[in-house]
Amino acid sequence: MEIEKRVVELADRLSYIKDIFGGRDNANIALMESRLEDLAARDKSAPGEKAQMLRQIEDLFAFLEKKLDEELVPMDMVRIVRHPGRVSLKDILENVYDNYTEIGGQDEYSIDPSMLIARAYITRRKGDKVINQPVMVIGQEKGHGQEFRNGGSVKPWGNAKALQYMKVAETERIPIHTYVFTPGAFPVEDFPGAAQQIARNLYEMAGLRVPVVSVISEGGSGGAEAIGLSDVRMMFSRGYYSVISPEGAAAIEAGIRQGQRVSPDLIAQCAKRLNITAADNLRMGYIDKVIEEPPLGARPHHYDFFKDLRQEVIQATDQVFLGIAGFKLYRALVASKRKDATDAESMFVRWTLDDAAADRLVWKRYCKYRRMAETAYRDSRPSGARIASRAQSVLWSGYSFLRYDFVGKYLKNFKKTVGDLEAEARLVASRLTAPLRKGRDKNAPVTCDPEKSRMLVELSQPEQGACLEDFGWRYVSPKAAEDKAVTCPEAKTYGCPDLWAPDLYGDFAGVCVHCGHHFPMEYQWVLGNVFDPESVVEFDGDIEAGNPLDYPGFEDKIEAAKKKTGRKSACVSIDAKIDGVKLVCAVLYSAFRGGSVGAAEGEKFIRALARARRRHYPFLAYVHGTAGIRIQESLNGLIQMPRVTMAVRRYIESGGLYVVLYDTNSYAGPVASFLGCSPYQFSVRSANIGFAGPGVIKETTGIDIPPDYHRAHNALARGHIQGIWDRREIRKNLKQVLLTIGGRNLYYR
Structure with a gap:
């Protein structure tokens, strides 16, 4: 009985080995198989002879398993x-x-x-x-x-x-x-x-x-x-x-x-x-x-x-x-x-x-x-520029410490004390003068100060100029130059008439005037029409996406993307203003390899967050589109999920205001990490937001999802985002967010 049990164990080991090597021809596996067949053919052998042969085969299996282990290729380990x-x-x-x-x-x-x-x-x-x-x-x-x-x-x-x-x-x-x-x-x-x-x-x-x-x-x-x-x-x-x-x-x-x-x-x-x-x-x-x-x-x-x-x-x-x-x-x-x-x-x-x-x-x-992935991107700046950048960071850190942590702490305590004393004094004065005011105000006419009325509602009705008009955009899409008719994707549902491209992509800002469907627009539309004129200044533009694993053929694809977009990565880091309010913005844009995130994009995002933290500015992540993590960089890209998320947490815990705005299509790793962890996420109408695209879901689960499965309204329904915006109102809404969520000083909550 013991012999039969050991034979079965050897057969199981051989079956396991065949599974691991995926049916590949291998002389060692063939030898193991033949020896096991010889053992099975000797059913009538004496028990002692069969037991001795079994011991020899077990020793052979142990020896050959070690040899086969040295021949494993990465795909074999996946099967393991x-x-x-x-x-x-x-x-x-x-x-x-x-x-x-x-x-x-x-x-x-x-x-x-x-x-x-x-x-x-x-x-x-x-x-x-x-x-x-x-x-x-x-x-x-x-x-x-x-x-x-x-x-x-x-x-x-x-x-x-x-x-x-x-x-x-x-x-x-x-x-x-x-x-x-x-x-x-x-x-x-x-x-x-x-x-x-x-x-x-x-x-x-x-x-x-x-x-x-x-x-x-x-x-x-x-x-x-x-x-x-x-x-x-x-x-x-x-x-x-x-x-x-x-x-x-x-x-x-x-x-x-x-x-x-x-x-x-x-x-x-x-x-x-x-x-x-x-x-x-x-x-x-x-x-x-x-x-x-x-x-x-x-x-x-x-x-x-x-x-x-x-x-x-x-x-x-x-x-x-x-x-x-x-x-x-x-x-x-x-x-x-x-x-x-x-x-x-x-x-x-x-x-x-x-x-x-x-x-x-x-x-x-x-x-x-x-410290991870620090060698997985390229920094083409000369050494002098790097030293100057680091020195500037140190100076800003020192200034921030003196203004906000050292002087600011005592100033805040002083203002609190003065405020409390002033409130007490007002209450005492109010009680003492109450009898005098009661007789004087009994027959006084009720008046409303227009300036005070305006101040009471200024958060919900920003000053003139904080809202963009429907027409007169500073940046107009190049698609507005095409003399053709465009059919709305929702035409079958809502009966939308065809739109003339110059109107749709020009005056209408890519929005169907019948149903409100938002057509995809270039990320430059937001940079040109949302931020104050001439306030956009790019930094860290010399950090380049590369090919850290020497993935075959990927170097040419990266160079083609750089030539096509005129940029060196899928992330643009900028300083900008909205109605005079300074902020730092990181843009992930889809024209560069689908907006995929690799080591360069992660590094730029982290540096932008550090810049906002040092300067006590709000931080905006504008996601024009992202297809996820760049697979050709493998772990160099995947590690950006925890890496950038930790930088986001450090910024938020220091008091920063972190806002995310999704546009077009945003999927996978970035949404499931440093974008999705923001407490304030919004979306442009008609955007798609999710973990995996429809094809991936079908391939992995066999489930056919409805066409609107990833639409922004579904993300809003399950609490992923906090609001859906019309593209033409992004500037007004961002100004509103800065006033109501950021607070009056717009630096710390």
Whole structure:
């Protein structure tokens, strides 16, 4: 019976190996198969002879598995993490932690089977004393072929539940361990919406005041980032972490349409080009350590792997706590010098932190992500210009500190005291003079001061000049020069008559006068007609999009985009004014590679936010259009999601006003991170806003969505945006936002 069981185990191992290598011809696999067939043919052999032969075959399998492990290509690793035999989060909970309890709800809408949350603890010894150290474990659960878990593809409410228990861990002051096992988030816009929930997770994780350690097995795009922003990021040696799946990248490269198939060779090429392996990510600096797996990937029976994983997560958590200690301890030095984690439990570290340590933790996390992708863009400025720019930043920081933090703090306290005294004096004077006023005012006629009346309503009715007229635009679209008729897309629904292009794109500002449908316009229309004349000044224009991974053929595409647009990236950073109010604006525009975000665009966005923070200006993100993260930059683009979100959080927490305005089509990573985390988001009418486009949703879920699924009115209905604007009223509405949300000083709320 024992022999038959071992034979079945060998057959399972061979089947697993064939699955991993995707049916490729391989001499070692053929040898293993033939030896197993020989063993099966010897049913009538003596038990001793068969047992000896079985031992030899087991040794051969172990030897050849190590050889095959060295032959793995990136696409093989993708198949490893997708295999139902792959180690899952429940396996880790059972074998790494000493005890745990699943929490988070009972049904799909309160927990989502793809997201597993558990309160666990790790038992350690301090001398003769046993101490249970609590931890919150959060991660995607793929299971072992359990279809109801949706392959680890988490729905919005699953990510919402994960965030809820991260905040619980923060309240309880316990560390968080996250395990990333997802091909990507489930692309539905049902409340709370895939994009805005991921953005909310990133924003809150950036400021968590407890250590977060993440371990990546399969990290697919925004779904991975929803729980992946952490102080220590480790990765399984046979895992992958990528901006997009190899199949998705190949489909884009081949330009195929829905229902068509991509060749396996192109998929394998894309897996290699995207630099998705653990070794690639360690080299680029997006993870801190690689956790070695057994040959051909970890499976539930690899108990030694679980022991190693336990030591790694303990050591990583220890290092975070020791790294933020008030003074450098000898234990911190020892922990940082250890090359492996085999003796992690031999040194006890208490997992507690005070408020000062929590502040250092958040700042250290920000610095960690700020340093990422710094070599993935090009800065063509001469060294003198860079030095001058840095000096200017230092001067502005000094001025800001003196005016707002040093002098401003005392001035604010002085004004508060004077204001309180003045209010008290007015009340006393009012009480003393009340009898005199009662007799004098009894028969006095009621009068209304026009100036006071105007001041009472000036917020809802701005001064003349704050609103643009319907005609007389300073910038007119080049499409207005075309002598042709244009049919409104809503003509079948509303019976709109054809419009003459010079009228539509000239006087009407691209708006159908019958139904109000907004035709796409150039981003220059907003720059020319919304901001004050001659107030727009560009900065950081020499930061260029590049090809950091030497992706084949992409250099030519980038150069073509630069030549076509006359710009060096898909982001334009400007200083501008609206009715005399100074602000900083970052524009993502669709003409440059679909407005996709890479390392250059992320860097420009971060620098623009820093500029607004130093100068105490409001910040506007005008999204003329974005197709998401630039896939050819892979992780260099994907890391901009947490990286820029942390800069946004720093700006908002310093008191800044951050406003986002969407136009045309805005999808994927930027919307699910640094754009979607704004508390004040608005949209131009007829814009599309969402996490994934209709084609991606159909391809990944098989669901046919309605034509208006991503329209702005649906985003408004689920609370993603706060208002829908007519293009002709953008200037008036932005002025209104600055007055009512920014406050009278327009710098700090």
